[in-house]
Amino acid sequence: MDISEVAKISGVPASTLRYYEEINLIRSVGRHGLRRVFNSDVLERLALIALGRAAGLTLDEIGSMFTEDGKPAIDRQLLANKADELDQSIRKLTTMRDGLRHAATCSAPSHMECPKFRRLMGFASLKAGNAKTKTKKPPSNKKN
Amino acid sequence: MDISEVAKISGVPASTLRYYEEINLIRSVGRHGLRRVFNSDVLERLALIALGRAAGLTLDEIGSMFTEDGKPAIDRQLLANKADELDQSIRKLTTMRDGLRHAATCSAPSHMECPKFRRLMGFASLKAGNAKTKTKKPPSNKKN
């Protein structure tokens, strides 16, 4: 398969595929002229990468989940840790969501006078760890 | 109050306070020599900012929640939207967490042979929106 086919099927832009290859996350099996040729098993690998990303792993962490010969060698401990992290995030986000929900409908004259809101404010300042929750903007993904 | 006091009380580094002032998120009330002087109400504002950050708002969005004269003018619609976004994220993270949890303990010889894992993989590739969930590393926060 050539790169555009992999891109089309996987939904991963060609530029990203080149980048992934550069950092050794995926491999092409050779070249046809100067064009990369991919084996179809790259698709499964990409799915695995997508899963890792969705779970909040860095590309480095994902990279460490493959053995030298390309087979997945998933670290169960890492997975469990990530699950715990997600759990933390979920709790926090849930608190925030409820707080926002309340603030959006609260009838106090000013939010500053609403006790729930103030409590939430205190909570946020305290554990100033941040949980980013970006909903991805489609990165101008014109499929070549 | 001078900047180091605000930093100490709020937990926000001085460099960040300067940055926030630069982008008009907070205001100092004057100078003592060349040093900024802050009014104590900046603390409430910082708490509000922390809350916004924790809820996933950008600094721009947070900035738009204050009126020209510095009073909070919270946009209930924005809050409700953010709450919905959080809800989306929570759902997704929950799926991921459960998936990871399972993967971490699954007894299938290879993850690739576990139907649940494969289903999760498909799920992740499909909706390739990403939910970042970084647990903040303390940014070398030596409180001057």
Add this chain to the structure above:
DNA sequence: GTAATTCCTCAAGTCGACTTGAGGTCAAGG
């Protein structure tokens, strides 16, 4: 009075995951 703090400004750097662009190459279709 002077040294030591603490603060200042401004430009540039950081991080992760990519994207963009200029300039070049090559294989397939007409």
Add this chain to the structure above:
DNA sequence: CCTTGACCTCAAGTCGACTTGAGGAATTAC
């Protein structure tokens, strides 16, 4: 055979929210 379009490389740019560092000034401590 030659054009065209898909692909290539490599360097640099992007985004958000800050941090870092150099070089300087004013305040506080002694």
